[in-house]
Amino acid sequence: MKKIKQMEYTVNIQETGFITHDVLQIKTDRPANFDFTPGQATEVALNKEGYKSKKRPFTFTSLPSDGFLQFTIKIYPEHNGVTDKLQTLEAGDELIISDAWGAISYKGPGTFIAGGAGITPFISIFKDLAAQNQLEENRLLFANKRERDIVLDSQFNQWLGADFINILSEEQNPKHAHGRIDQSFIKENAGDLDKNFYVCGPVPMINSVKEDLQALGVTNKQIITEDL
Known part of the structure; x- marks a missing residue:
């Protein structure tokens, strides 16, 4: 995935929970005027010491018309990394995201x-x-x-x-x-x-x-x- 320099936004987590044994769904606030196309992704980092620079690409699984952002993320506990840390987050914790990017979008049936x-x-x-x-x-x-x-x-x-x-x-x-x-x-x-x-x-x-x-x-x- 090709990425360019992006603006950053800090968003509050509203809800978090597992939808399968190893897939986590996170719902966050949505910055004003933030937009994306279905299929696009963003860089995500935890707003915690030691993790702010550890950015990972995650796709939006909400709709552009929703008043919130949602991410659906596979967790890899054996990696002892960012996704493992994500499952410890709670409502009120913060993520740092960038502008949307990505080449996948709907172009017809x-x-x-x-x-x-x-x-x-x-x-x-x-x-x-x-x-x-x-x-x-x-x-x-x-x-x-x-x-x-x-x-x-x-x-x-x-x-x-x-x-x-x-x-x-x-x-x-x-x-x-x-x-x-x-x-x-x-x-x-x-x-x-x-x-x-x-x-x-x-x-x-x-x-x-x-x-x-x-x-x-x-x-x-x-x-x-x-x-x-």
């Missing part, structure tokens, strides 16, 4: 391909599509290790129904496919290959999916992802 925490840019996009009644002709392929890792499972089911397709790499589950998102899985589940493809996840996954899409005849113009 297509297939969204997400791996793990890569789902976060798509949360705000799908919320926005739902609000505008424009969910039709979009689908989501979501790769996780286990069923319990699926973020907002019931919400995506409500929005997309049969167009919400999960695949699990470390768990056999009769409700979901097993394995990883590869060329054959994309060919079987993506639908119209002439539409857009939105891709977000770990860098190796993004590169692999892009190669698979290109092998299927999808053009670079059709693939929307972050600048790596």
Whole structure:
């Protein structure tokens, strides 16, 4: 993700809580005149000694029309780093954020391909599509290790129904496919290959999916992802 010098804002945390076993949702105040496009992110740091310079990119999962900001963040306790510290925060604590940035935005109907925490840019996009009644002709392929890792499972089911397709790499589950998102899985589940493809996840996954899409005849113009 390419980033430039940004203005900084201090925001108060309103609410915080887990929505899966390792995914934290944080709701904060929204600075006056602060704006973003669904799919965009910001640099976030904790307003605490020793953490103010430790900025990490997190995606907005609220809507631009909301009077607050929301972040949906996967926690990595084993890293003993910023995300681990985030789970100790409470209402009234502060975060430091920057202006919004990011290359992922909605450019028309297509297939969204997400791996793990890569789902976060798509949360705000799908919320926005739902609000505008424009969910039709979009689908989501979501790769996780286990069923319990699926973020907002019931919400995506409500929005997309049969167009919400999960695949699990470390768990056999009769409700979901097993394995990883590869060329054959994309060919079987993506639908119209002439539409857009939105891709977000770990860098190796993004590169692999892009190669698979290109092998299927999808053009670079059709693939929307972050600048790596």
